Amino acid sequence: MQNVRTIDLKREYAEIKKEVLDATQRVLEGGRFVQGDECARFEAEFSQYVNARSGVGVNSGSDALYLAIRALGIGKGDEVITASHTFISTADAIVRNNAKAVFVDVKSDTYCIDVDQIEKKTNRKTKAIVPIHLYGHSADMDPILEMADKHELLVIEDASQAHGAKYKGKPVGSLGDVGCFSFYPTKNLGAYGDAGILVTNSEELANRLRQFGNYGQLRKHYHDFVGTNSRLDEMQAAVLRVKLRHLDKWNERRRRIARTYNRLLADTHLVLPMEKNYASHVYHQYVVRAERREEFRKELQSRGVDTGIHYPVPVHMQKAYLDLGYKYKLPVTESVSKAIVSLPMFAQLTDEEVSFVAEAIRDANGTVGVPDSLRHE
Numbered sequence: 001m002q003n004v005r006t007i008d009l010k011r012e013y014a015e016i017k018k019e020v021l022d023a024t025q026r027v028l029e030g031g032r033f034v035q036g037d038e039c040a041r042f043e044a045e046f047s048q049y050v051n052a053r054s055g056v057g058v059n060s061g062s063d064a065l066y067l068a069i070r071a072l073g074i075g076k077g078d079e080v081i082t083a084s085h086t087f088i089s090t091a092d093a094i095v096r097n098n099a100k101a102v103f104v105d106v107k108s109d110t111y112c113i114d115v116d117q118i119e120k121k122t123n124r125k126t127k128a129i130v131p132i133h134l135y136g137h138s139a140d141m142d143p144i145l146e147m148a149d150k151h152e153l154l155v156i157e158d159a160s161q162a163h164g165a166k167y168k169g170k171p172v173g174s175l176g177d178v179g180c181f182s183f184y185p186t187k188n189l190g191a192y193g194d195a196g197i198l199v200t201n202s203e204e205l206a207n208r209l210r211q212f213g214n215y216g217q218l219r220k221h222y223h224d225f226v227g228t229n230s231r232l233d234e235m236q237a238a239v240l241r242v243k244l245r246h247l248d249k250w251n252e253r254r255r256r257i258a259r260t261y262n263r264l265l266a267d268t269h270l271v272l273p274m275e276k277n278y279a280s281h282v283y284h285q286y287v288v289r290a291e292r293r294e295e296f297r298k299e300l301q302s303r304g305v306d307t308g309i310h311y312p313v314p315v316h317m318q319k320a321y322l323d324l325g326y327k328y329k330l331p332v333t334e335s336v337s338k339a340i341v342s343l344p345m346f347a348q349l350t351d352e353e354v355s356f357v358a359e360a361i362r363d364a365n366g367t368v369g370v371p372d373s374l375r376h377e
Contacts, residue, residue, distance in 0.1 A: 003304045004344045007186055016242055023238040028232075035214075038237040039204020043197065045244060046181075049164075051110035052174035052199035052204035058213050065130075067230060068156050068178045071208045074099050074127045081121050082114040082130035082158075084314040085333045090132060090158050091315045095324070102126070103316045105330045111272045111287065111340075112139040119147055128154040130178075131161035135310070136188070136284035137275065138172045138256075145175065154182065160196075163189040164251045166280035169174040169319025173199050177229040178209075183240060186321070188254070188284050189247050191236040208290040250347035254283040257345060257354055261286055264358035268365055271339075285310055289339040290373045297341060299364035301305035305357050 013020065027038060037162025040334055047055035058064050060061050076082060076098040084103040094101040105115040111134050123253075129148055131139035148155045155176030159165070163171045163181060168244060182194035197210050199239050211218050216227030258281070262272055271289035277283040287310065290296040313336050315321055316328040344357055 002053065002356060003352075004303060004306060004343060004349075004357055006092075006306045006308045006344045007346045008348060009185060009190075009309055012346070016246060019242045019245075020239055024235060027234045027238045029297040034231060036234045038234040038241065039232050042232070042237040042241045042244070043352050044101040044200065045241060046197055047199050049244060049247075050173045050179065050199055053093075053201045054199065054203055055201075056198045056206055056209045056213065057237060058198065058230040059194040060117035060194040060230075061184060061231070061365065062089040063213070063228075063230040064160075064182070064198045065089060065156070065158060067209055067212050067228075068097055068127070068180055068198055069093055069097045069099065070156050071205060071212050072128065072177065073158070074154070077125065078127040078132055079125040080128045080156075081126060083132050083134075083333070084109055084313065084316040084330055085311065085329065086132045086134060086158070087160070087311065087336065088315050088318065088320075090130060090323070091248045094130070100125075100335075101315075101326075103326075103328050103330060103333075106134075106336070108332050108336060110137050110276060110279075111135060111336065113166070115140050115143045118144065119151075122153070124149050125168050126151065126153060127351065128156055130156045130158055130159040132160075133172045135273070135287050136162055137273070138162060138165050138167040138279045138280065138281075139169070140276070141167045141175050142170075142232045142278075145341045148176075160184075160321055161187065161284040162282060163187060163284075164247050165282045168278050169280075169349045174201065177202070178205060183236070188251060188282055189240065189243055191237060192239050192324055194238065195232055195236040197232065216262060226292055251282045253264045253347040254345060255281065258286055260351070260354050261343065261358065264355065265361060268361060270361070283345055286345040287342050289336060290341055293339055293341060296364065300357075300360055303360040303375070304359045304365060305345065309340060310342050312340075313338055319324070 004006045043055035078099040082092045085106045091101040105114045156177045159173040160182035178200045183191040211229040212227045216225040253356040314333045341354040
């Protein structure tokens, strides 16, 4: 029986194997593995790709978020507004800096932060907003930026799932004060291990971020403050330079796959993902909503289709945050988290496999449904 996985990184590697081996051999023969030319070149190439002035490579997307908040001077007594429907590292970065994460609900169509809820949570303690460009779809940035300007707030974009995504024709990550990207292997642009980058249009902030990630030093042996060790290594940078050349092609393939899914699944009972007219969606995940989710997933598994869930438990309902005293009621977040399912989505997925997935879903249609309460607003 055919089996379609949610992602297959071996296929991606096979497509670019020679380029990757040439790049890694270049690093090995060069003998420089930290803070060399590969990192510097990737920082320049990626920041140019997202239309930012500067890029600072770091160990991971989690570090990117953490260092952004730290370098912007956000800490004890401060509040940062963000969404709870996300990977936990978004909120962790706030809390690890001793600030308070203030959660607001998401929109049921894009799963991104509900901008109408942000101002209600803004007060004198609020220092920043962290919009998350989730699943490859951009948050609605113009009203967020207007609100930030009105209340003198910082905007930190979590673009960890949105490499190449655009908002009104502009690349996400360079719209706020700083953008944070993860290069975890499963991302649209993934390393062969943990890696991340911060991008900004402020040279002063870029220098401060670089200093924080390099033990508080800008020149060797001179430490201006207590920093940390978070640097993008040469091997990962070399791999990312190779993959960056393919990113637009891969993203366009993801968009074609999504269009095919949309067409083939249009008359099922699934709630399909939406692309707003301001967005260029890059489909890091193709997320649907289904009633009786576990039954639906088991039916697909029995037919040879793997699925995932991103994310089944909202951050504000995690034990770690309940123990910290976080108490929120976020009805849309809590509702969608019970119904979301990620279908297979990666650039090397074949047309035949996409059709196979759709056929499996249609065969399992008796187990698929969605109550009116879960539909788009």
